[in-house]
Structures are given as structure tokens and as C-alpha cells.
Amino acid sequence: MNAVIGVDLGSNSARAVAIDPSGKVLGAATGAYPGAGGWPAGRADPRAWLAGVVEAVTALGERITGRPEAICVGGQSPTTVPVGGGLAVTCRHPAGVTGSPVEQHHAQRALLGPDAEPRQVYDWLMARLGAGERQSRWPGDPSLEGYGRRAATGEVIGLTDGGRGLAEVFGARGGRGGYPSPGPGEGYGLPAGVPLVAGAQDAYLAFWAGGIDTPGRALDPGGRTGGLAVAVASSAAHGDLYTLAGPARGVDIVGGPVSSHGLMLEWLTMVTGRPVPELLELAGAVPHGADGVIVLPYLEGERAPRWNRRLRAEIVGLGSGCGPGHLARAVLEGAAYGLRSIADSLPVPLDVLVCAGSPARSPLWCQIKADVLEVPVEIPAETDLAAYGAALGAGAGAGWWPPPGAAPGGSWPRPPVTVVEPAPRSVYRETYRRFVSLGDAAELRMTDKESLCPTP
Structure with a gap:
């Protein structure tokens, strides 16, 4: 074989x-x-x-x-x-x-x-x-x-x-x-x-495996961190955007990484004593918008689009009727809002989002991302796209296909996908605006000497 x-x-x-x-x-x-x-x-x-x-x-x-x-x-x-x-x-x-x-x-x-x-x-x-x-x-x-x-x-x-x-x-x-x-x-x-x-590095390999080789295709690599990478034509003006060469000839990648999306869910399992599958089940029973609970996922500061390592996570809107399910739902939605904030900082269109890593194994989380970003989400059958991308590298070494940067988009195999269609919701649009405003306010409160927790 x-x-x-x-x-x-x-x-x-x-x-x-x-x-x-x-x-x-x-x-x-x-x-x-x-x-x-x-x-x-x-x-x-x-x-x-x-x-x-x-x-x-x-x-x-x-x-x-x-x-x-x-x-x-x-x-x-x-x-x-x-x-x-x-x-x-x-x-x-x-x-x-x-x-x-x-x-x-x-x-x-x-x-x-x-x-x-x-x-x-x-x-x-x-x-x-x-x-x-x-x-x-x-x-x-x-x-x-x-x-x-x-x-x-x-x-x-x-x-x-x-x-x-x-x-x-x-x-x-x-x-x-x-x-x-x-x-x-x-x-x-x-x-x-x-x-x-x-x-x-893992993100580059995931871009390759996810087929982020055609303008408009985007990826969230998932894992403990995450982020948003969008394919654009190399001939386009990118200004000061965080840019790297895409896997296909004539395609660049713009966007940026985040610090703590998956880590926020790990943190919640630690403080509640509930495993991730249980938290996801509880989150599914909470209404869209988490009854007003909002999480700023800045446990270890934030990279794109704020690039401020001194920021710290916040939970806003808790009431006496809130439980672990509300927190879990707010964590899932907060990650999606974080991706949307990167997308809104880019002067390029976003047509489809590929979700990878362990977060892609949650249908609920993928649906939230589709709804918040208002684009279809592709879920690969092999969610560890970095490992699949490394296998593409091995295949290039074996002469099965070109190395990255040497061929146009579509020149490499990719895992089969399931597509999640978006269902845009006004509650997400409004909560996203609050998410951005809360982040702006958090930065304004900071001084050179402030830090709520020691920097890890």
C-alpha cells in the first residue's frame, strides 16, 4: 500500500x-x-x-x-x-x-x-x-x-x-x-x-490541507488558540496587513492568530469540573446570545486584531439565573465574535470558513461560527489539518504532487467536508457590537502599570 x-x-x-x-x-x-x-x-x-x-x-x-x-x-x-x-x-x-x-x-x-x-x-x-x-x-x-x-x-x-x-x-x-x-x-x-x-509550522500546513488556496476561502485552525486566515490574490494591495505566502502560486494569506479560544473552554472545564462534552451539551440548551452573557476570550492577552498581550479575559452580564451552560455558550460565541472582529478588520471578502482542530468536532460551535460570520462553514472529515498538511509535505517529497507555492489552487488533495449553512441572527449582530465595545473599553482602562494577572 x-x-x-x-x-x-x-x-x-x-x-x-x-x-x-x-x-x-x-x-x-x-x-x-x-x-x-x-x-x-x-x-x-x-x-x-x-x-x-x-x-x-x-x-x-x-x-x-x-x-x-x-x-x-x-x-x-x-x-x-x-x-x-x-x-x-x-x-x-x-x-x-x-x-x-x-x-x-x-x-x-x-x-x-x-x-x-x-x-x-x-x-x-x-x-x-x-x-x-x-x-x-x-x-x-x-x-x-x-x-x-x-x-x-x-x-x-x-x-x-x-x-x-x-x-x-x-x-x-x-x-x-x-x-x-x-x-x-x-x-x-x-x-x-x-x-x-x-x-x-502547524498553521501553514493547515492552510495547505484546508484548501486555502483560492481567494475568499478562509480557515480557523482551531486548537487551544485559533485565528483567521483568508486567501487573497497576491496582486492585491494588502497595506499593513499581516501577510504570508499562501500554498498556491499567486495567492497570499492575510488575517492573524488569536491567543485563547480553545484555551477558554479548557479553563472552563477546570473551574467547573465538567468535561468538555458536558459543557457543549449544556451550551446547546442555552438560547442564542447566551441570555446576555458575553466572554472576552483574553486569558493570555490577545493577538489579532488588538495585538495587546496585557488584556485579560472578562465575563460580562452574569445573573443569578446563569449557570455553567451560559458560560459555555458565551465562550463558544466569544470565540466566534473574535473571528468576526478579525474578518471586519480585513478589506477582503470572506466566502467560506474552514474549521479545523478539536473545535471543528463540535457541530454547535461550527454552527455558531457560521451564524456569526454569516458564511458557510466547511468541516473536514480529518479535523487535524496540520497533520494532513504535513502528509501533503511528505507527498511532495515523494513526488506525488508539487510543493507549496509551486502550483495553482486545487493542485492538491484535501479531506472531504461537511458544509454548515449560516443562519444569520439579529441577536448575534447586536451582541457582536457589544463584544467589540467591551474590548475597546478594556483597552481604554489599561495603563502601563496595570495587569489583573501576572503575564504568563
Whole structure:
């Protein structure tokens, strides 16, 4: 069976997806990060990430037959790993977070010290599997000084060199837990000679997999953060908009990331003691507009469109008749209002929104986003678009299709989708106006010395 493997190194786990030349998903698996609960804020043990990747690929090997044609790893970014050992600095660390991704990487490098040799997290992982010390970069992204020799997303950067451990996955089906023990270049047991392909950060891979390659198509990558990315013609004037090269030739991406959409729901599970499925069920029983309850989802400040890290989350409109369902509904709606505020800041049309990540698994949340943004929402059958996008990168390395930036829109497979049609509502339009006004007021109240909670 012809298959390539893509791996997304997420905030909470690694997810591996195998696809065939038609783009059909042949299998998917996840891997946990041992000891993640004890990591300092904004730091992580990269050995645990490697263990998660090994576990995910091991489990995936149980579901496919034959050896993979190529492997590509992408994921969270900006995140920097010191080659010589020690904790990595993750994208959730405040170092450089108010700057560009390149500035954030360099701030992370400075935090590690002048003698540290830095690598992007997925490049560090690929080097452990047998690739050369390279710097995977999406088309149009500037190079990172000191992070290794540049390689384009979809470019083969090495071969697995064998070793013990995962070889049994494609043979005797063995496995092990905990941290993998081999050193750099020992392959962690993958069969020797499998091409290793340069990846990219998770959002870029999700743009690719979601087909955000035609002007007017947009994506919310979901996860703990989220955001809005809209495809526009490269020939259009973008002004000062946050812009990057799209996956298709002649297409750019504008928009921006947010800080805490999925994280707000995680926070609510913590304070209520109710699991996410229960909160979603309770939210479904609350009227549109949450009976006037509004959540500003700024637990860790906000990126687009306010770009103010000192903002903090607020809950407005609580009454004695409100319960966990009202809070849950307001969190779901607040995330949708946040996306709408980005859309309204862009002088470009939005025709359809692709929802990805764990939030896409909630029909209620997807319907709220469709209603608030007043556009159809596509829900991919494979919601981890970053892993699917990494598989597209592996397929490019295997020669199945062009790398990003080398072909027009529609040149790559994408997962099948379910379409949710919008039902615009006046209560959402009015509550959205209040959401924006409350955010404006929150910024006006702030002074240089104010912060309701310590900055994480």
C-alpha cells in the first residue's frame, strides 16, 4: 500500500496521519508527552515531544501495511529547542511574543543563552530521526539566523538510517513507552532509507490541507488558540496587513492568530469540573446570545486584531439565573465574535470558513461560527489539518504532487467536508457590537502599570 506519513506536533499531543496518493486517510494515531504536566510555563522537555512522535508513528504502523514513502513533521511555532540539551522555549512563552514570528524565534534563542545552538522544534525532531541539521521554511518566510541551513517545505532533507525500536512496527509490531533512548542519527527504529521531508509550522500546513488556496476561502485552525486566515490574490494591495505566502502560486494569506479560544473552554472545564462534552451539551440548551452573557476570550492577552498581550479575559452580564451552560455558550460565541472582529478588520471578502482542530468536532460551535460570520462553514472529515498538511509535505517529497507555492489552487488533495449553512441572527449582530465595545473599553482602562494577572 502506497502511503506517506505526516505528523503534527501539537500543544498537548503528537498526531500522525497516513494518506495515499488520492489523499485518502488510511489511518491516524496520537502520542502523549510524558511528564508534560510538570513543565514550567512556556518551557518543555523536547525528549517528551520525541516520545510522542515515536508513539504516534508506532500506533499508526499498526494500521497500515508496508513501509511509508516519506515522513514529514510540522507543528507548533515559534518554538526553539537547544541542540545541546535542556528545556525548549515554546510558542506560549512571552519571549518576543509581541513581535513577528522571526523576532519571537530570536527572542527565544536569546533566552536560551549565547552558547545555545537553536533549532525549530520539528527540525530538531527530524534530525533525531536521521535528517541533516536543516531549517525548514515555508515559501516566502525569511530565514532564521543560526537555525541551520535553509530547506523548503516539501524538500527531502535526509533519510532514516534504521536502528531499533520502530522497525518492529513495520515488521514484528514491537513498541516501548517512556522517552526514546537512541541518540541523533539512530533513526529510532524506522526502516532505513525512508525520505524525511522538511515541514512547517502547524498553521501553514493547515492552510495547505484546508484548501486555502483560492481567494475568499478562509480557515480557523482551531486548537487551544485559533485565528483567521483568508486567501487573497497576491496582486492585491494588502497595506499593513499581516501577510504570508499562501500554498498556491499567486495567492497570499492575510488575517492573524488569536491567543485563547480553545484555551477558554479548557479553563472552563477546570473551574467547573465538567468535561468538555458536558459543557457543549449544556451550551446547546442555552438560547442564542447566551441570555446576555458575553466572554472576552483574553486569558493570555490577545493577538489579532488588538495585538495587546496585557488584556485579560472578562465575563460580562452574569445573573443569578446563569449557570455553567451560559458560560459555555458565551465562550463558544466569544470565540466566534473574535473571528468576526478579525474578518471586519480585513478589506477582503470572506466566502467560506474552514474549521479545523478539536473545535471543528463540535457541530454547535461550527454552527455558531457560521451564524456569526454569516458564511458557510466547511468541516473536514480529518479535523487535524496540520497533520494532513504535513502528509501533503511528505507527498511532495515523494513526488506525488508539487510543493507549496509551486502550483495553482486545487493542485492538491484535501479531506472531504461537511458544509454548515449560516443562519444569520439579529441577536448575534447586536451582541457582536457589544463584544467589540467591551474590548475597546478594556483597552481604554489599561495603563502601563496595570495587569489583573501576572503575564504568563
